Amino acid sequence: MKKFLTACWITFCTLSATSQDKPKWDVNNPPGTFKEVEFTAAEGTWMNLDISPDGNTIAFDLLGDIYTMPVTGGQARAIRSGLAWEVQPRWSPDGSRILFTSDAGGGDNIFVMKKDGSDAKQITKENFRLLNNAVWMPDGQYFVARKHFTSGRSLGAGEMWMYHITGGDGIQLTKRKNDQQDVNEPAISPDGKMLYYSEDVYPGGYFQYNKDPNSEIFVIQSYNFETGESKRVTGGPGGACRPQVSNKGDKLAYVRRVREKSVLFVYDIATGREWPVYDQLSKDQQEAWTIFGIYTGFDWAPDDKHIIIWAKGQIIKINMENKMATEIPFMANVKHKLMETVRFENKAFEDKYEVKVLRNTVTSPDEKTIVFSALGYLYTSTDGKTPVRLTAGNDFEAEPSFNASGNQLVYVTWNDEKLGQIMTYDFLSKKATPITKDPAIYRTPSFSPDGNTIVYNKEGGNGHQGYTYSLNSGIYTMDLKTKQSAFITAEGEKPQFSADGKEVFYTTGGFLFGSVAKAFKKFNLKTQKTDVIFNTSYTTHFVPSPDNKWVAFMELYKLYVAPMPKTGQAIGLSAKTKAVPVAQVAKDAGINLHWSADSKKLHWTLGNEYFTEKLNRRFQFLEGAPDSIPPIDTVGTKISLTFKADKPEGKIALVNANIITMENEQVIKNGAVVVEGNLIKYVGPYAGTQIDGQTKIIDMKGKTIMPGLIDVHAHLGAFRDGISPQKHWEYYANLAYGVTTTHDPSVNSEITFAQSEMVKAGTLVGPRIFSTGTILYGADGDFKAEINSLEDAKSALRRTKAYGAFSVKSYNQPRREQRQQVIEAARQLGIRVVPEGGSFFSTT
Numbered sequence: 001m002k003k004f005l006t007a008c009w010i011t012f013c014t015l016s017a018t019s020q021d022k023p024k025w026d027v028n029n030p031p032g033t034f035k036e037v038e039f040t041a042a043e044g045t046w047m048n049l050d051i052s053p054d055g056n057t058i059a060f061d062l063l064g065d066i067y068t069m070p071v072t073g074g075q076a077r078a079i080r081s082g083l084a085w086e087v088q089p090r091w092s093p094d095g096s097r098i099l100f101t102s103d104a105g106g107g108d109n110i111f112v113m114k115k116d117g118s119d120a121k122q123i124t125k126e127n128f129r130l131l132n133n134a135v136w137m138p139d140g141q142y143f144v145a146r147k148h149f150t151s152g153r154s155l156g157a158g159e160m161w162m163y164h165i166t167g168g169d170g171i172q173l174t175k176r177k178n179d180q181q182d183v184n185e186p187a188i189s190p191d192g193k194m195l196y197y198s199e200d201v202y203p204g205g206y207f208q209y210n211k212d213p214n215s216e217i218f219v220i221q222s223y224n225f226e227t228g229e230s231k232r233v234t235g236g237p238g239g240a241c242r243p244q245v246s247n248k249g250d251k252l253a254y255v256r257r258v259r260e261k262s263v264l265f266v267y268d269i270a271t272g273r274e275w276p277v278y279d280q281l282s283k284d285q286q287e288a289w290t291i292f293g294i295y296t297g298f299d300w301a302p303d304d305k306h307i308i309i310w311a312k313g314q315i316i317k318i319n320m321e322n323k324m325a326t327e328i329p330f331m332a333n334v335k336h337k338l339m340e341t342v343r344f345e346n347k348a349f350e351d352k353y354e355v356k357v358l359r360n361t362v363t364s365p366d367e368k369t370i371v372f373s374a375l376g377y378l379y380t381s382t383d384g385k386t387p388v389r390l391t392a393g394n395d396f397e398a399e400p401s402f403n404a405s406g407n408q409l410v411y412v413t414w415n416d417e418k419l420g421q422i423m424t425y426d427f428l429s430k431k432a433t434p435i436t437k438d439p440a441i442y443r444t445p446s447f448s449p450d451g452n453t454i455v456y457n458k459e460g461g462n463g464h465q466g467y468t469y470s471l472n473s474g475i476y477t478m479d480l481k482t483k484q485s486a487f488i489t490a491e492g493e494k495p496q497f498s499a500d501g502k503e504v505f506y507t508t509g510g511f512l513f514g515s516v517a518k519a520f521k522k523f524n525l526k527t528q529k530t531d532v533i534f535n536t537s538y539t540t541h542f543v544p545s546p547d548n549k550w551v552a553f554m555e556l557y558k559l560y561v562a563p564m565p566k567t568g569q570a571i572g573l574s575a576k577t578k579a580v581p582v583a584q585v586a587k588d589a590g591i592n593l594h595w596s597a598d599s600k601k602l603h604w605t606l607g608n609e610y611f612t613e614k615l616n617r618r619f620q621f622l623e624g625a626p627d628s629i630p631p632i633d634t635v636g637t638k639i640s641l642t643f644k645a646d647k648p649e650g651k652i653a654l655v656n657a658n659i660i661t662m663e664n665e666q667v668i669k670n671g672a673v674v675v676e677g678n679l680i681k682y683v684g685p686y687a688g689t690q691i692d693g694q695t696k697i698i699d700m701k702g703k704t705i706m707p708g709l710i711d712v713h714a715h716l717g718a719f720r721d722g723i724s725p726q727k728h729w730e731y732y733a734n735l736a737y738g739v740t741t742t743h744d745p746s747v748n749s750e751i752t753f754a755q756s757e758m759v760k761a762g763t764l765v766g767p768r769i770f771s772t773g774t775i776l777y778g779a780d781g782d783f784k785a786e787i788n789s790l791e792d793a794k795s796a797l798r799r800t801k802a803y804g805a806f807s808v809k810s811y812n813q814p815r816r817e818q819r820q821q822v823i824e825a826a827r828q829l830g831i832r833v834v835p836e837g838g839s840f841f842s843t844t
Contacts (some may be wrong), residue, residue, distance in 0.1 A: 006313040013226045025224040025790075027104055028082040032827060034337040041332045043313030046282075048297035050089045052115075055302040059089035059098055060315065062332055066100055066117070071301075071308075071314070073328040074516055078116025082335055085816065088133055088297055090536045091115075093140045101292075107815035110134040110145050112165065123167050132292055133159070133185055138192040141165055144173065146186060146197075148291055151179035152516070153780035154812035155207050160197055162222065164662040174230065174831055180207040182290045183221075185245045185297075187252075195223040196233065196243040196252060198294055207289070213257040214238055217286040218294060220254055220267075234267050234274060239286055241294035246304045253277075255284050255295045255816035262295065264309065264318065278318045281311045304316040342826050342833050346806040348741070348768060349678065353761075354608065355641040355752040356804040358592070360399045361605045365406040365597035369608065372592075373398045374641060374722065374754070378411060387641045390425065391432050395707055397423075398723040401446040404597070410435075410454055416726040419469060422456060422478075435483060440469045443722060448497045448556045449546075454478050455488075455495045455504050464717060464725040467509065475506055477525070488523050489530065494541065499548040502526060505533070507542050509588045511721045512748060512774070512783050514540070520551070520573075528542040538782050539574065545599035550601050550615065552585075552593045553706055556786060557595065557799055559586035561602060561618060584617035586611065587632045589799035591750060607802030609636030646762025647678040650696065708740030708767075711786055715745055716769070718752040726765065731766030737759055741768040745809045745834050749773030753803040770807070772834055773800035776822060778813035787818045793825035800831075806834040 020771055041062060049060035051071060057201040059068050060076075064085040067076040075276045080086045082105035094500035095115065102111045105122045108130040113120035124131050124145070129288030142162055148168075157180055160173040161759040173195065174183055181200040188195055198218045202211050211217050220243045234240045245252055252267040256276075264278040284295045307318045310329065315328040343816035361372040369382045369765035371390060374844065379387040379456035391397065392718040400411040408423040419439035425432045435454075436442065445456035455477050463469030474490035488495075502525055509518035520534040520542040534542065534551070541554040544564055551564040555575045562573060562582045575582060590604035603612050616622040617630055661683065672689050674682040680690065691697065716730040734742060744752055752771045758764035766807065776785035776796050785796050797808055808831050810822040819835065826833045 008550055011350065025106065025817045025821065026118075027084050027106060027816050027820065030339070032084070033340045033392075035245075035340075036335065036442070037338055038335045040335070041334050042330065044310070045313065046296055047310040047315070048293075049299065049308060049310060049315060050090050050098075051299040051301060051304065051308060052091045053093060054095055057115075058308065058315070058328070058691065059091060060310070060330075061087040061089060061100075063334060063336065065328075065334070066098075067332055068115070069330055074331050076330050076332040078333070078335075079115075079453065080113065080120065081335065083486055086111075087292070090135055090143075090297070092136055093138055097140075099134040099136060101134065101142055108132050108148075108451065110143065110163070112155060124163060124170065125164065125167065128814060135186050135188050135240075136600075137162075137188055138190060144195060146184050148814075149176055149179065150779040150812075150814075152780050153180050153207065154777065155180060156291065156779070157181055160186055160195060168197035178205050184290055185242050185293050185295075186243050189245050190247060190249045193225055194245075195225065196245060197221055197223065198241040198290075200745065201235070201288070211287050214259060220252070227704070234272075235750045238263075240265070240483040241284060241286060242296075242298070244298055244300065244307075247301045247302055248304055249435065252303070253298070253300065255281065257284060257286060258761060259637065266320070272339045276321050278309075278311075278316070279322065280316075280325070281309070282313075290425050298762070300357075315491070316751070319701045339823070342831070344830050345834060346770070346811060347492045349645065352399060352642055353643055353645055353757065354638075355643065355757060356607050356802065357757060358608055358639055359750060359754055361592040361603075361610065362400055362594055363596070363603050364402050365404060365594060367504075369406075370639070371400045371402075371409060372605075372639070373400070373642065374757070375761045376411070376726075379641060381639060384637070387639060394430065394727060395421075396723055399444050401444075401811075403447040403451040404449055404590060405451065408447070408451070408810050410445045410447060412445060412723060414441075414465065414723045414725065416465075420723075421466070424480075433479065433482065437483065438469065441465050441722075444494050446496050448501045449499060450501060451481055453497075454480065455497055457493060457495060459722070462720055462722075464720075465723075466727060475504065475523075477504070486526075492521065496544070498522065498544075498727065499546060505542070506545055507539075509539075510782070511540050513719055514782055515821070516780060516782055519570075520553075520784070533564075534573040535570045536573045538784075540782055541593060542663075543593045543595065545595045546597060547599040550595075550599060552595070554590070556782075556784065556795075557589040558584055559590045559602075559604060560584050561613075561615065567808045581619060581621075584632065585618060587634050588795045588802075603638075606636065606799065607804075608639050608641070609802070610639055610732070611636040611731045618691060624766040643757075643761045645760050651676045651692075651694060653689075653691050653695050653697045654700050654705060655689075655691075655697060660706040671705075706738065709738050710741040710743075711739050712743045712745075714739070714742035714744050715744060715746065716752075718744065718747045718755060721748065721751065724751070726764070728764060728766060731759070731764070733768075735765070739767050742770065743807070744769070744771040745807075745836075746775045746811070747771050749800055749803050753805070756804070771805065772807045772809040773803055773805045775809045775811040776813060777811050778818070785813075787813055787821060790824055793818070793821040794829060797825050797829050797831055798824070801829060805831065807834050809834045809836060811836045 010786045031040040044062040066080040066089050069076040086102040088101045089098045092840045109124045130148050134143045136143050145161050146158045147161045157176040159176050161170040163170045183199045185198045199221050204219045219234045219239040220240045222233050223230050224459045230517045240254050243254045256265045261279050262284040266272040284617040294309045316325050328601050355374045359373040363370050371380045376396045378390040380390045381387040395413040395415040407427050414420045420442045421434045422436045422442045423432050443457040443460035445454045458473050458769050460473035461470035475488045476485045478485045479678040492508050495504050495506040503522045505522050509515040518536050520537045523530050539553045539555045543552045551560050563580045590606045592605045616625040654673045659668040672686040756769035787793050813819050
C-alpha cells in the first residue's frame with residue numbers, strides 16, 4: 001500500500017509539474033521587460049463611444065482601454081485597462097451592463113461587464129473566427145456581432161452572427177458573398193425587427209488597394225429578423241457606412257465620403273430622404289481593411305435631438321436641428337505598459353561569411369558524398385571534407401540527382417544569354433556533358449532505376465528567366481542513348497521514377513505560395529494513365545522511398561514519414577492522418593528531402609546543417625527499433641563552406657559634385673567623395689583635398705551625389721522557386737535608382753537568402769539583401785505558420801534564422817497571444833520582429 005501511495009504521489013507531482021510548465025498565456029502579463037508611462041489625454045485616436053440609455057453617461061475607448069464620463073464631459077474614469085486591447089463599448093438596454101470587444105482571452109471576443117467595469121465575463125470563445133462590434137438586441141438577452149473570416153488573404157470578410165448573453169456557438173444571420181469583401185458595423189432597430197450593417201459592394205469581388213471612394217465602395221443593408229431577407233438601404237457616390245438607428249427608429253445616421261471629406265448623413269427611413277449634418281469627421285477607412293469597422297461607433301442622444309461622435313481627436317455633439325457642433329471636453333488619465341522593443345545589432349559587412357543556404361542537397365548511394373548548390377554553383381563534399389566546386393563551369397548550376405550506382409549526376413544549368421541545359425557529370429572522368437539540344441528552363445531531372453532514362457520538368461517561363469522557348473511546358477522523359485524526349489503531362493512538379501521504372505510520380509498544387517489543395521500522382525508510361533495516390537492539403541513536397549514502400553512529405557514546414565500503401569484509390573494523407581502511422585522527423589523544419597539507397601533512412605537539410613534519420617527510430621514496429629521513441633534530433637552535421645566577401649580594390653575620387661550629406665540639410669558644393677576598397681574615406685570640399693597618384697579621379701561636374709538609399713520594405717522578385725538568373729533585373733533596377741541596401745519582409749526564404757549570399761560572394765550583382773524570409777502568415781495557405789504556443793513561435797523563428805535571417809515578419813496572426821509569443825520568441829533567439837496588423841491599431 002505504501003508503494004502504491006508513493007507511486008500515486010510521484011504521478012501527481014509529475015502531472016502538477018507538467019501543468020505548471022505550460023501555464024495559460026496571459027495577454028495582460030506577457031514575458032519581457034516594460035516601463036510604465038502616465039499622461040493626461042484631452043484628445044484621442046479612433047475612439048468608439050456609446051451613450052447610456054438615461055442619457056447621462058458616455059462610454060468610450062482610448063488606446064485600448066474603456067472609460068466612462070458624464071455626457072457633459074469632464075474627467076473620465078477608466079473602467080477597463082491593461083495590455084489587452086478592449087474597445088467598442090455598448091450599453092445594455094437597461095443601462096446596467098456594457099458589451100465590449102477584448103483580446104484578454106487570447107483573441108478578439110465579446111465580453112460583458114457591469115457598468116462600473118466589474119464582473120467582466122467572456123461571452124464568445126472563438127479561437128480563429130474572431131468577433132467584434134457587438135450590439136444589443138432590445139430585450140438584453142441577445143446581441144449581434146461581426147465575425148471575421150479569412151481564407152488565403154488575411155484581410156478576410158465578415159458575417160453577422162447572433163449570440164445569447166450566456167454564450168454558445170451563435171446563430172449565423174448573413175452569409176459572406178466571398179472571402180475578401182467585408183460586412184461590418186451592425187446596428188439594431190429599437191423594435192428588434194431590423195439589423196442594419198455596411199457591406200463592401202465594390203466591383204471585382206475581391207479586395208483592391210486602389211478603390212475609388214467617390215464612386216461606391218460600401219453600402220448600408222438591412223436584415224429582416226422576421227423574414228431573413230436582406231435589402232439595400234442606401235449607398236451611391238461616396239458610399240455609406242457605420243449605420244446607427246435613432247432611438248425612435250425613424251432615422252438612420254451614417255457616414256458618406258464627399259470628395260475629400262467624410263460626412264455624417266441622416267437618412268429618413270420612411271421617405272428615403274437623406275441629408276448631410278456634419279462634414280468635419282476624420283477620414284473613414286473605406287479604401288482600407290475594415291475588420292474593426294469603417295468608422296468609429298457613435299450614438300444618438302435618447303431624445304434624438306443630438307448625435308455624439310468622435311472626430312479629429314475630439315468628442316463632438318451635433319445638434320440635429322441647426323447642425324451646430326460643439327466639443328464635449330474630456331480629460332483621461334492614461335496609464336500604459338510599454339514593452340521593450342526587440343532590437344539586435346546586425347553587421348552590414350564582414351570579410352568572411354559562412355554559407356547558410358544549402359540548396360538541392362543530395363546524397364550518393366554509398367552515403368560518402370553529398371552534392372549541393374550554393375553561391376550559384378554545385379559543390380561536393382566527400383567523407384565530411386570541406387566542400388569544393390564540382391565543375392569549373394561559368395553557368396549557374398542547380399538541382400542535381402545521382403543515378404542508382406552513384407557514378408553519375410544529372411543537373412540543370414542556366415545562362416542568361418544561352419538559357420538552360422540538362423547536364424550529366426561522370427565522377428570517373430570528371431567530365432560534364434550537355435544532353436539537351438534545345439534551350440529551355442529545365443528543372444529537377446532524375447534518373448530511372450536502370451540509369452538509361454531521365455525524367456525532368458520543362459518550365460513555362462517566369463519574369464526573371466523569360467518566356468522564350470517555354471512552349472509545351474510540362475514533364476518529359478529522355479532516352480539517354482538516343483537523346484530523344486517524350487512528353488508525359490502538362491501538370492505537376494518534381495517528377496521521379498517509380499521503383500520499377502514503369503511509372504512517374506509527381507506533385508500538383510505548387511511548391512510554396514501555391515494551392516492549399518495538393519495531390520501526389522503517378523503516370524503509367526505504358527497505359528498513359530494518370531492516377532492519384534494521395535490527396536492532401538498544405539503538403540509541398542512528396543518524396544517516395546526508392547522501394548516505394550514509404551513516402552516522406554513536408555507539411556507547413558514540418559517533415560513527416562509514412563508508409564505508402566497501394567490501394568488502387570486516392571488516400572488522404574497529412575500529418576494528422578490516422579489511417580496509416582505518421583511520424584514527424586524534423587523538430588522545426590527542413591528542405592531537400594531525399595532517401596538512402598536502401599530506403600531505411602531519410603536525409604534533409606536546414607540552413608547549413610545536414611540531418612539523417614533512421615526509420616526504425618520513428619516506428620517501433622520496425623526491426624531494430626528501440627524500446628521507446630527517442631527525441632527528434634535538433635542539431636545536424638554542419639557543412640562548413642566559407643567564402644571571402646567580394647569587395648572592390650583600389651581608390652576612386654568623385655570630384656566637383658554637389659554632395660547631399662546626412663548632416664541635416666547640408667549640401668556640399670564642388671565637393672569630393674574618396675572611396676578606398678568598399679569604404680568611404682572622405683566626404684567634403686574638393687578644394688585642398690589631398691589625392692594621391694594611385695587614385696582614379698572622375699569629374700562629376702554638374703552632378704549630385706547622395707547617400708545610398710535603404711529600402712526596408714522591398715519586394716524584389718524572390719517569391720518563386722528554382723534556379724536564379726545571372727542578372728536579377730530587380731536588383732539592377734534598385735541599384736540604378738540609388739538603393740544600396742534592401743530588406744524584404746515577405747518572400748521565399750530559400751531563394752532570397754541564397755541570392756543574398758551570392759551578392760556577398762560577387763556571383764550576383766545587387767544591393768545588400770536582408771530579409772525576414774517567408775512570413776509567419778496567420779491566414780490560410782500552404783505557407784501559413786501555425787502558432788499556438790511559445791514553442792511554436794520559437795520553432796518558426798529557428799527555421800528562418802537557420803538561413804541567416806535577423807528579422808521575422810509576424811503577419812496578421814489573428815490572436816494577440818500569438819503575436820506576443822512571436823515577440824517573446826524573437827527576444828530569446830535574438831531576432832527583430834516586423835509586425836503587420838492589417839490596419840489594426842493593436843498589432844502586438
